[in-house]
Amino acid sequence: MGFVIRSTRVVLPDGSVDPAGVEMRDGRIAAVLPGRPRADIDLGDLVLMPGLVDTHVHVNEPGRTEWEGFGSATRAALAGGVTTIIDMPLNSLPPTVSAEALAAKQAAAAGQCHVDVGFWGGAIPGNAGDLAALHAAGVFGFKAFLADSGVPEFPPVTSAELRAAMAAVDALFLVHAEDPDRLGVSPASRVYADFESSRPGAAECSAVGAALDAAEATGSRVHILHVSDADAATVVEAGRARGVRVTAETCPHYLTLDAAEVPDGATEFKCCPPIRGAANRDRLWAALAAGGLDIVVSDHSPSTPALKHPETGDFAAAWGGIASLQLGLPLVWTSAAARGHDLADVVRWMSSGPADLVGLHHKGRIAPGADADLVAFDPDATFTVRPDGLHHKHPVTPYAGRRLTGVVRRVWLGGTKVTPGDPPRGRLLTRSADLLEPAR
Structure with missing residues (x-):
């Protein structure tokens, strides 16, 4: 049986936010009905928007499930x-660098x-011969590091090895x-500036250039992860102008936090x-507005609290990663609204854009035929981030005490209303969008 949800504010693919009803049937959107049609659920002035698609999440299971796991990460999502x-x-453990590891x-x-x-699959030294089989098994593309990843089983590739991997399989890298x-x-230090200065923006720009060169030489698609330096976004734009098939992302922490405000010892x-x-943060926002940066995703990279070394506050020793999967939407909306952006921009950056990156064109939009993954969002409500309200396995966050705007009120997954306390009903997806679990 189908049913209709209506709202005075529905975020539509053309960028408009209009009164409409959304008819859902068999897990998909059957129709978008303009105006105020008869409805089973009336959201009033709550915004109805497509569910977010986050293409950069470290779940860490199996092997490091004590850091995070599928249950806790997807509840937070x-x-x-x-x-x-x-x-x-x-x-x-094992990292997803072969078809067997994917299984x-x-x-x-x-x-x-x-x-x-x-x-995602991984490209590491020596596994170029495994990439075609891994791609055929359904990964959405391959991640590679040009610098140390932080874990020994996922070593970085050289520029030549990246080029060889790109030549081995027609895929997104x-x-x-x-x-x-x-x-x-980075010296042992509680001072954030000592850590920041060890990873200058010039290192980002140089590596982006190397990635673009490899993609240009092989004709591959390349996606630049977690751009933190605005000059790197300029390098991306220059590559795009010369015909490289390149996209790029940034993350909520780069768009909302300021290095000058990081307290001593605050390794979170x-x-x-x-x-x-x-000033760099302002330029990232400008690049996002202009299209130089394409999407915003979390880079949710949690660890156990002990790996953050709170007892010493030593930035050199602490694990590098921020857990923000649950907070991405209000973080970005709070800053975006203050800068004059609207919800259609946020949906483009965080829903349809990431979905299109990986070829899930039936997600991230409110349109006939799309998955009925929907969010009722209150863009005017405010709340204060409390670690005990987070569903991540470990509530370590740099946002504790931060006042944010925008509250998720309800979520529908495949047309079914769901909450974090409900039994899991998510599907496992492959690049071809075939399901590995029974349809809901």
């Missing part, structure tokens, strides 16, 4: 209005996921772009590449 995630190939990851995820989940030759050694702020200053 659901609470934050994220209805689809794509899991990174590290920091799980292990899928087995670990089965039956645990509160939202739909797909998987994601690149963590920092040039190891331009990175310094550490990530790689690092949070930079306010």
Whole structure:
């Protein structure tokens, strides 16, 4: 049986926010009805928007499930209005660098996921011969590091190895772009500026250039991950202008935090590449508005609290990663609204854009035929971030005490209303969008 949800504010694919009803049937959107049609659910003035698609999430299961797991990560996603995630190939054990490792990851995820989940593969030294089979098994593309990943089982590739991997398979390649030759050694220090200065923006720009050169030489698609330095966005734009098939992302922490405001010893702020200053943050927003940066995703990269070394506050020793999967939408909306952007912009950056990046064109939009993954969002409500309200496995966050605007009120996954406390009903997705679990 189908049913209709209506709102005075529905975010539509053309960028308009209009009164409409959305008819859902068999897990999909059957029709978008203009105006105020008869409805089973009337949201009033709550915004009805497509669920977010987050293509940069480190779940870490199996192998490092004590850091995060599919159950806890996808509950956090659901609470934050994220209805689809794509899991990174590290920091799980084994990393997703072969078809066999993908099968292990899928087995670990089965039956645990509160939202739909797909998987990236990994390109590391020596596995170029495994990439075609891994791609055929359904990963959405391949991630490579040009600098140390932080875990020994996922070593970085050289520029030549990246080029060889791109030549081995026609696929989307994601690149963590920092040039190891331009990175310094972070001293043992509680002062954030000492860590930040060890990973300068020049290292990002150099590595982005190398990734673009590899993509240009092989004709590959390349996606630059977590751009933190605004000059790197300029390098991306120059590559696009010369015909390289390149897209790029940034993350909520780079768009909302300021290096000058990081307290001494507050290692919950550490990530790689690092949070930079306010002037750079303004330029990232300008690049996003102009289309130089394409999407905003979380880079949810949690660890156990002990790995953040809170007892010493040593930035050099602490794990580099920020857990923000649950908070991405209000973080971005709070800053976007203050800068004159609207909800259609946020949907483009966080729903349809990431969905299109990975070829899930039936997600991230309110249109006939799309998955009925929907969010009722109150864009005017405010709340204060409390760690005990987070569903991540470990509530370590740089946003504790931060006042944000925008509250997720309800979520529908495949046309069914869901909450983080409900039994898991998410699907495992492959690049071809075939389901590995029964249809809901």
